[in-house]
Amino acid sequence: QVQLQESGPGLVKTSETLSLTCTVSGGAISSYYWSWIRQPPGKGLEWIGYISYRGRTNYNPSLKSRVTISMDPSMNQFSLRLSSVTAADTAVYYCARDAGNSFWDWGQGTLVTV
């Protein structure tokens, strides 16, 4: 089973860029697809986007203009950048292993407050 751990600032100022990193252990990042998913307090899940083992990305159309997902195979990490944040971007952010749009392994989540 793959383990994932999110890291990054818990507080971001309005209009700045949110940056998070997911560190993967127990599996090579170059072998799967990897997604970011968020959950505003008290609300449901929202898929943000994924990066493939080849570095191909795809994003939620509602966030596409502000999102960048990248990967660093040498560190077995992938990252999320979300620009021009507002209070509506306050959420618990999860990273997850993605296979066929099913999310098999999840990080514990990290709360980011704008």
Added chain:
Amino acid sequence: QSALTQPPSASGSPGQSVTFSCTGTSSDIGGYNYVSWYQQHPGRAPKLLIYEVNKRPSGVPDRFSGSKSGNTASLTVSGLQADDEADYYCSSYAGSTGVFGGGTKLTVL
């Protein structure tokens, strides 16, 4: 890309069965056999229960089963237990992107 539609709440007594619905469109649920279901307890990360409409990952009890008809997917939990009280989310592939439902809160009476 609109969220999938799930009823906000459901309830059942221990030992009973409960079925959750998840309604989408021909562009997501109806167009692909990539529907998955997740269980989320308060303060915890979601857990995969069902993938590809009706397949269970190793370790998930066979009390959990999934199905699909047209643009609507369903999750049935049989033999309800107290620990089944949680939020349940559906998700579907939507042609290179993904979409979740709003979630259903299950109360075990």
